[in-house]
Amino acid sequence: MFWRVCLVIACLSMAASAAAGEYRAPRTASGAPDLSGLWSNNSLTQLERPDDFKSLVVSEQEARTFEQKHRGQPPEIPNDVVGGANSEWWETDTGLARIRGQARSSWIVSPADGQLPFTAQAKAANKARRERRKTDFDNPESRDRGERCLAAEAAGPPMLNGGYDDNFMLVQTTDSVAILAEYMHDVRIVRLGDAVHPPASVRRLMGDSIGHWEGDTLVIETTNFTRAEVGDDAPPGADMTVIERLTRISPTELFYEFQVHDPAEFIQPWRGEMVLRATKGPIYEYACHEGNYALPSILSAGRQADAAKVAAVGK
Numbered sequence: 522m523f524w525r526v527c528l529v530i531a532c533l534s535m536a537a538s539a540a541a542g543e544y545r546a547p548r549t550a551s552g553a554p555d556l557s558g559l560w561s562n563n564s565l566t567q568l569e570r571p572d573d574f575k576s577l578v579v580s581e582q583e584a585r586t587f588e589q590k591h592r593g594q595p596p597e598i599p600n601d602v603v604g605g606a607n608s609e610w611w612e613t614d615t616g617l618a619r620i621r622g623q624a625r626s627s628w629i630v631s632p633a634d635g636q637l638p639f640t641a642q643a644k645a646a647n648k649a650r651r652e653r654r655k656t657d658f659d660n661p662e663s664r665d666r667g668e669r670c671l672a673a674e675a676a677g678p679p680m681l682n683g684g685y686d687d688n689f690m691l692v693q694t695t696d697s698v699a700i701l702a703e704y705m706h707d708v709r710i711v712r713l714g715d716a717v718h719p720p721a722s723v724r725r726l727m728g729d730s731i732g733h734w735e736g737d738t739l740v741i742e743t744t745n746f747t748r749a750e751v752g753d754d755a756p757p758g759a760d761m762t763v764i765e766r767l768t769r770i771s772p773t774e775l776f777y778e779f780q781v782h783d784p785a786e787f788i789q790p791w792r793g794e795m796v797l798r799a800t801k802g803p804i805y806e807y808a809c810h811e812g813n814y815a816l817p818s819i820l821s822a823g824r825q826a827d828a829a830k831v832a833a834v835g836k
Contacts, residue, residue: 658823
């Protein structure tokens with residue numbers, strides 16, 4: 522009789538925990554929450570809110586209308602051809618992201634308008650970069666980092682999605698977490714238990730990331746970014762700090778929060794929320810350098826344009 526009572530009590534306790542929505546992440550051999558695995562943030566939801574929506578959380582009717590309009594449709598890019606990357610690679614067969622059951626119109630949750638809060642100076646600089654990108658074909662350094670296969674924004678921080686290859690592999694050890702982004706095959710190493718960043722003279726494209734555990738949440742602080750002066754729109758500032766929080770909230774979901782502080786670029790810190798979903802993979806090689814025919818073609822066309830100008834002057 523006693524064991525039956527114990528069994529009933531245990532079952533009721535388990536039911537109460539389930540009803541409360543409690544979840545305990547699996548543990549590594551060292552006892553830390555296990556975040557390792559393959560994850561994806563592929564979604565029609567992007568960093569900033571599109572004009573279709575006026576609020577962060579949208580109704581299911583609004584979400585369905587947006588998804589019917591955009592699902593399966595690649596972005597409208599001029600001069601695209603069938604068989605090209607822009608026609609064939611976009612993974613748009615998904616919907617808006619749901620966080621806690623609510624459809625989200627943007628990853629940005631603050632500011633309330635869902636837009637990056639650039640300073641007036643940063644807006645002007647971004648516009649100048651875009652205009653320069655249309656006309657400056659003098660050398661590789663004039664082009665942005667993506668064209669040069671140096672780095673992309675996928676691995677972060679913060680980790681963002683594009684239109685394809687929105688997959689990540691997290692490999693976790695006792696003293697570090699490695700984040701591999703499928704897009705551009707960037708790898709970011711987060712040092713655990715190290716509370717000190719290198720001197721300000723040490724700069725990296727993805728910054729310097731150190732992490733620690735707060736309960737079941739991995740908190741990552743990244744500083745020491747390299748500022749890209751040309752090409753890239755809204756490059757990280759030299760004094761940018763990014764705080765990320767990763768929490769496993771179910772067997773198939775990681776809740777991801779991030780805050781960006783960069784007074785040289787933004788009038789206020791901005792914050793985002795995202796859910797990374799478990800995916801089967803595999804992670805494919807993104808052989809950007811090996812197949813990067815665009816950059817030599819861009820520079821070659823620039824030299825042809827230079828020669829045409831010289832010939833026109835000679836006439």
